[in-house]
Amino acid sequence: MSAGPAAPPVSDAPVAADAPRRRWTHPVVLVGALLVLVSVAGKAWVLRQAYFVEDDFLFASEAAGSAFQWDHLTRVHKGHLMPGAFALVWVQTRLAALHWGLAAGTMLALQAAASGLFLRLLTAAFGLRWGVLVPLAVYVAAPLTVPVLSWWSAALNAVPLQLALVLALLALLRYLRTGVFRYAWLTAAAVALGMAFSVKGMFLPPLLFVLAAAYAQRGRWYRAIGAELRARPRLWLLLSGLTAGHLALYLARQHTAEGQGAGLPEPGAVGEITSLLLGRTFPTGVLGGPLTWGPVTPSGGLANPPELAVAGAWAVLAVLVALSLWHRPRAWRAWGILAGYLIVADLVPLLLARGRYFGLVGAEPRYVADAALVFAVCLALAYLPLRGAGDPPRRPWPHRAIAAPAAALFTLGYLAAATVSIHGYAATLSGDRVRAYVAEARAALAELPDDAGVFALPVPEHVVLSWNGPRALSSYVLPPLADDPETAARLRQPAQTGRPLVFDPEGRLVPAELTGVSARPEDGERCLRPVDGLISLEAPSYGGPAVAAAIRYRAPEDAWVNLGYGDQWQAVGLAADDDGEWFVPVALPGGQVVVDVGGLGTDELCVRELAFGGFTPAE
Structure with missing residues (x-):
């Protein structure tokens, strides 16, 4: 790094002159x-x-x-x-x-x-x-x-x-x-x-x-x-x-x-x-x-x-x-x-x-x-x-x-x-495994049914390590794979649905089942009995895209209820069904699920089970 003008190079062996054109x-x-x-x-x-x-x-x-x-x-x-x-x-x-x-x-x-x-x-x-x-x-x-x-x-x-x-x-x-x-x-x-x-x-x-x-x-x-x-x-x-x-x-x-x-x-x-x-x-x-x-x-x-x-x-x-x-x-x-x-x-x-x-x-x-x-x-x-x-x-x-x-x-x-x-x-790289997972997830999102809700699970460890916490969830990792902003938004925070899906370890979208706590009717009863129009379940959590409340019910006609969790209340529409199940995501932390059935009697809406928890792929 000489401060002076450039001098001709001193060669290690006879080589051609340092002419710019050559x-x-x-x-x-x-x-x-x-x-x-x-x-x-x-x-x-x-x-x-x-x-x-x-x-x-x-x-x-x-x-x-x-x-x-x-x-x-x-x-x-x-x-x-x-x-x-x-x-x-x-x-x-x-x-x-x-x-x-x-x-x-x-x-x-x-x-x-x-x-x-x-x-x-x-x-x-x-x-x-x-x-x-x-x-x-x-x-x-x-x-x-x-x-x-x-x-x-x-x-x-x-x-x-x-x-x-x-x-x-x-x-x-x-x-x-x-x-x-x-x-x-x-x-x-x-x-x-x-x-x-x-x-x-x-x-x-x-x-x-x-x-x-x-x-x-x-x-x-x-x-x-x-x-x-x-x-x-x-x-x-x-x-x-x-x-x-x-x-x-x-x-x-x-x-x-x-x-x-x-x-x-x-x-x-x-x-x-x-x-x-x-x-x-x-x-x-x-x-x-x-x-x-x-x-x-x-x-x-x-x-x-x-x-x-x-x-x-x-x-x-x-x-x-x-x-x-x-x-x-x-x-x-x-x-x-x-x-x-x-x-x-x-x-x-x-x-x-x-x-x-x-x-x-x-x-x-x-x-x-x-x-x-x-x-x-x-x-x-x-x-x-x-x-x-x-x-x-x-x-x-x-x-x-x-x-x-x-x-x-x-x-x-x-x-x-x-x-x-x-x-x-x-030889230590696992690119093929991750590439296959992403390809499956991208294809699944391209065909995501309109009535489905995608709930979050941790992606495999070879994709994102679990120590990243919520950032290792599919709701955080996979939205960029969506073809449109609406699908990405459905991944980040699922909507109410009767058809819950999750990503399995191979990146496929599969039916999901909720696991957690639940309230069922007492022996001899067919329905949960509201108290002052409310049905409740103790279920503390931080909320987010990985958890939901589930209402299993029978209703001869369409019915509307309100579901509360923490500081959030949501209007829930339940379609007429002899054995229906509806999943309501909760975005905020809370400690108790509350369903306000209003003035509906058990003959108009029979809540057979109120559950809360996360999801796993259905067997």
Whole structure:
């Protein structure tokens, strides 16, 4: 990231001159483009095994039921402020709700853009040398970036963040070399893009600053920091303002997190998360691991590297660091930046967001997916000279006959390990099960009878985990699948009906039966006797789309009654029937069902049973 004018690249091997008209046909660019294309094809194959899961359904449901407004876009979801992501979800839900091709294809396109632009960054920063293919391969084939891509709600944070970092580095590099302030604005725009999709976007300005201070200034690093501030104060003031604004918005919207925002971690979880994330998941992941996965969650397997792989990864990292320090005078700065980023941008936010729950989150690769890109950048800075930086190696490499094959062997070994890891991860995905469930539910809703009422049940655990509470109910998860707003509304809150239906575990709509408490006539009686015109049943509940009151009756003619529960009264029309049954949903909490029959006698309306409860599929 030289501050001076661009100089001709120093090549690792005799290659053609860096002429603009020949740049796109240069062998390094062609091989790099092939790496990018193969990696994108591999990720596309993984995405075919994946499907919507967990928060994906929650995002789509919230978008389907909300207007495109500030409160919806800036709410904090499980510690994440992500207005750009919610805006994208809202648009895609309006275009084609829960359409995997659209959702996954958009993320894949952004990932491809990040990979292609990273190739452009490497050649712009280090020249058209074969050595840039090593960090390129390390990023585009990184297994750490695959799990986060295959889970839509996680990809909405991580993939645009990676793209934003590459764009910011490209713009910053151009600004450092030209001094044209337009590129400072482009740097800020890229940072704002990252902030719009991920809270980690607030760590981009500090990362850009330490990179500029380390590699665009001369002298000791602590002096370079001051020199960089004096050299480009407007840029760093601009980025500081973005960071302060983003942080202020995050803090101002914390109340929307509903208890799932940031908080102090449990002391016992800190050590476990740190050990897993930085001791096992990251080191194996950036070197092609973890090779094996487990346990398997609905969104895919967690990193579970063998002990030999962990030891091997640390050994390889130690060799990489040692060789770079032997070869280049400022390589330690790159590794220091990487270590700082891992702690400040990855570990600390994870501890604050998830440290109150359980330590196993440290085995989730998605929390260090962005670090795969930072590792590739730092690897390049540790080994390759920047164009025009005047930073000669401390010691020259041994004869090229040793150095070049060693780099090639490392790259091939990395790619082989990454292929094994990615293939293994794809085997942990349960996309086919969820896809089949959604297809059945979508088809059932398209043929929903007009007289039916759909009552809520929890969707299967492999669709949305039950710990999400009411948000795991079919009434919350499935409305985006409806073809029209009326059907969606009938899912969210069922209407009175004589034909209750529920979704079974396969996603089919089937007849339902009510289970709960009931009142029946005393022995020798055929009907429940009203007291002052009222029939009551003690039945405390919170109400909602999963529960209802049921009236089983006989009426020679149509009859009207009023049913009360909590603070809500509803007029209920009972059609003439010798053995009728009518179900009345209750939306509000209460403790007692009351049926007001007015002046109707038992010969006009015989209530044979009053029941209250939830539903199960009828046997």
